[in-house]
């Protein structure tokens with residue numbers, strides 16, 4: 001899970017910076033928001049998910065983590081791909097619902113991640129306390 005998040009994060013980094021440099025070259029900044037979110041939700045957030053799952057492997061091995069992984073990775077390309085086409089074609093009627101639904105599902109994924117992380121942190125501090133009381 002951690003490695004998959006890190007691998008895909010690096011791919012989003014490539015997509016993000018390629019959009020950035022292309023905007024600069026052609027001097028068309030319509031996709032600034034798409035560039036920002038591929039970099040921030042794709043590269044930065046996913047790299048953090050990967051590192052967190054590396055340091056808390058018990059959190060990586062849960063149904064919540066898997067559901068979060070799939071929600072994030074299905075919804076981010078739909079949300080930002082849909083937004084990119086919408087910004088370039090001005091076709092809000094067809095694409096706005098896709099952008100809204102995929103954004104909401106991505107937010108649900110982030111909520112699942114938060115619950116999962118809180119649970120893992122609670123169980124790791126409970127284990128530490130148990131070890132301390134055995135050691136005492």
Ligand code: HEM
Nearest residue numbers: 016017020021022023024029032033035036039040043044
């Ligand atoms: C080679 C790398 C990059 C290039 C060439 C690049 C280029 C650009 C360009 C041309 C813009 C549009 C500026 C404008 O609208 O006036 C922009 C906006 C932005 N970039 Fe990058 N960028 C790069 C990397 C990154 C990275 C790594 C991040 C985040 C981790 C990032 C975050 C942002 C954000 C948040 C905006 C939006 C700012 C706004 O809308 O006001 N960029 N970038």
Ligand code: HEM
Nearest residue numbers: 032033034035036037039040041044045102103104106107
């Ligand atoms: C489901 C998640 C998210 C949604 C639906 C969302 C939505 C939005 C929207 C609607 C805007 C205004 C865009 C505009 O004015 O053209 C925006 C801007 C921005 N968001 Fe997000 N955002 C999300 C997650 C994030 C995250 C996780 C970060 C940072 C880690 C972030 C950083 C930014 C920044 C820097 C801007 C201003 C730059 C820009 O104009 O694009 N967003 N976001």
